[in-house]
Amino acid sequence: MQKVPFITLEQAQQIIADVPTPFHLYDEKGIRENARRLYKAFSWNKGFKEYFAVKATPNPYILKILQEEGCGVDCSSYTELMLSEACDFKGHEIMFSSNVTPVEDMQKAYELGAYINLDDYTHVEFLERVAGIPETVCCRYNPGGVFSLGNGIMDNPGEAKYGMSEVQMESAFKKLMAKGAKRFGIHAFLASNTTYNEYYPTLAGILFELAVRLNKATGAKIAFINLSGGVGVDYAPYQPASDIMAIGEGVRKKFEEILVPAGLGDVALFTELGRFMLAPYGHLVATVLHEKHIQKDYVGLDACAANLMRPAMYGSYHHITVLGKEDEPCDRIYDVTGGLCENNDKFAIDRPLPKIEVGDVLVLHDTGAHGFSMGYNYNGKLRSAEVLLKEDGTHELIRRAETADDYFATFDCTPFWPRLHGGQ
Template sequence: MFLQKDEAFQLLADFGSPLYVYSEGILRERCGELLEAFEGRIKPSFSAKANSNLHLLRIIREEGIGADAVSPGEIFILERAGFESGEIFYICNNASEEELRFAIDRDILVSVDSLSQLETFGRINRGGSVALRINPGVGAGHCDKVVTAGCGTKFGIDPACCGEAKKIIAKYELKLIGINQHIGSLFLDAGPYVKAAGILLSIVLKHFPGLDFVDFGGGFGVPYKEGERRLDFGALRDGLFPLMDSFVERYDNKYVHFKCEPGRYIAAECGLLLGTVNAVKESFGKRYVGTDLGFNVLMRRVLYNSYHEARLLRRGAAVQRSAVLADVVGDICESGDVIAESRPVGDARKGDVIAVENAGAYGYSMASNYNSRMRPAEVLMTQRGEFKLIRAADTLESLLANF
């Protein structure tokens, strides 16, 4: 945890509970790690869906990372964060004609996800540049809901349809400049990613000459559990670089470049979610630590059965160890509202603080006003150790903003 205990209590006093806190130092560190790991041979782009806070996006851009968007809203926010059209890649899924025009009008490159969408794109943007998302048939991820390639997923064009895609491209005089894929979210084993990259490169060699780039996609994981190993970038390089070298040797465009989309890896570990213990109870032999961290604040556990380390903090005293396991639960009116299940969090008391780690990716970006609860504030811990409000908390009045 990058915060001191006293800092956590003071932040909640200053900005309210619950609260998202981000470390600028860790965010910049992860950006630097990626750039160094790929030695300039693979260009990383941050997936804004992981965390779309304007201030964090500005930092990521300062570090030399590009951006991927999946909606007009993300394009809008990225533009406000300073990203130029050429730095944004619009990777949409089942987008409407209006959404496609939103990107086209801004000269932002679009990756289409189906033959149907390619047909629509060609009809409204004859002669334009486009990219294709291919399903390589290999998927990986921490949950079935986030495996985005292979059999049974809605994403990408079946390689068997490449011939038909080329016909549509010719029909509308489109310029195909890139191919991309995405196998899923949160892998820690380089094997599936390298395998999918090899398949994608073989598809490009067979069907698509003259591309400007190939995008291997993302899903780079981080360890959410104590003791869990980190993604081995050495193994990733050892697997990818020979494939890339062999591909370039045989490919017609020797200046083709490569991209990837490691959204979670950049943002997850820089984020901490703080909440307050409001009740502790025993019920039918089970212990519950009741907090204000409902799944409107952090949805990952109820949506994906995801794991986050949850630490109990106490002002002025140490938390006593306890052999009794407890469920850390939120304040949403559903039984699935659980942050951490059967954990040895200690002798929790009302007024203690719960710190949920690795909450920087798919935390606030998935938050909602369910149960008419307010989304929390977001605070940045700068490299100087100062704390800066980077998004205010919702208010009761903001619940009425669009009525």
């Protein structure tokens, strides 16, 4: 089975004439259509809002597209808050979900009027001390144990550093109410990148029942429940894809079954999707620099793990298309590598592909989230450009590639700076 890229070889060559490979390319049309599907799936909930996880793709052009489609932003750091502010996200269009939070980060979130999602019971006092208690505040839940779906274990919240126990949630709500909070949110993240349509409805059921218990125990007004992220994508062509319409319907049934009878039918639902929103609508476009034939057949790209860390870090699968050879038989077996001095710098191992030659242009699929954003400078590698494929078929450079000056910029405090700039 094959995945179909959203560009042809001819389109790629037109972009490469302006922006040399490697670069991350994003499909505006696909991003917009996907955001509209999500909102349609949850249209039954009057207060529904998606808070895009900025960490997945921190580019202002992408954030503005999502803003135009009704999305807010989920931030976890000072710089993500700055980026969101620069894109004109305001107040409750921003969700701040952080942990081990520095003072200045919390103060910035409070200053912006963001929804603040407290990760720990001790953060109630911390928030009051460094900023203040807003009228609406959120707390993050960790149920402990393992999270299973059917007969399969999805994840292990008991080993996760995030969130509060239910006892702590109840105490936090009471303490926050005593300090002036009037409305509350509940948040939890129990599994990552699952394509099981049952995940969100199961999570929703857990959080809806928690909301009922907390409401009864504290009298707190539950304003929203944030299902966070975790809805995944089909990285491999043989994987099932998440059906967002089925997911939305499954959550609706849990809402009607649990919250409505408890008198909580006005609760708004939020999501914090990153991967689902962007991953399928991004390609890492790279050119073959070398081929090598020893014990195995290798092809080496001008991209490396510094441009896409996931295969080296997690052993993750990313589908590869050789542009212009989509219809040729995949009758060769290659390791597809980058040029880092690390043997795990491989985008694919023993991957069936068409015959590849130096100069071929390859697309690595599903890099729109956690692609560029996880880049780094090991081996002195420079981060790539980012390009937007616009709805009308034209392209726009939305982040230039790094230069050596960027790499050396933080040495401007040293006597080496003039020499690094080519001086004496």
